[in-house]
Amino acid sequence: QIQLSESGGGVVQAGGSLRLSCLASGPHFGGYSMAWFRQVPGKERDLVAAIGWSGGNTWHSDSVKGRFIITRDNAKNSVWLQMNRLKPEDTAAYYCAAATTPWSTKASDYDEWGQGTQVSVLA
Numbered sequence: 001q002i003q004l005s006e007s008g009g010g011v012v013q014a015g016g017s018l019r020l021s022c023l024a025s026g027p028h029f030g031g032y033s034m035a036w037f038r039q040v041p042g043k044e045r046d047l048v049a050a051i052g053w054s055g056g057n058t059w060h061s062d063s064v065k066g067r068f069i070i071t072r073d074n075a076k077n078s079v080w081l082q083m084n085r086l087k088p089e090d091t092a093a094y095y096c097a098a099a100t101t102p103w104s105t106k107a108s109d110y111d112e113w114g115q116g117t118q119v120s121v122l123a
Helices: none
Strands: 003-007 010-013 018-025 033-039 046-051 058-060 068-073 078-083 092-099 117-122
Touching (some): 018 117, 033 068, 033 078, 046 068, 058 068
Antiparallel strands (some): 018 078, 092 117
16 A cells, blocks of 8 residues: 655746655555546546556647646656646646556546645636
8 A cells, every 4th residue: 555645736827837745655656547637626537647657658738738748757656747838727636546457537437636735726
């Protein structure tokens, strides 16, 4: 079992960039597929990006494709979400998640979650 901790959220003007970090503590980080979800109040948690165990297999939602990039470094027990050309509609709480199965678009398939980090994009 691993614990996840996100950082890097904040307030940014539209068009700006942020880099979210997720640090895992615990064994066998390389055995987890990882993902970033986001959630706004009153709505479901949506998958933004996911990455496989080795980092060679990634997926990005259509709404962020070409602007966000998910990466990981198993030696550092970390996964990142580089967010460029941010838009006001990207405003949400962002969550790091880990699954022992291949990555999935369903939040219910993930075993471990971080506490979330808020991203606010000003128009």
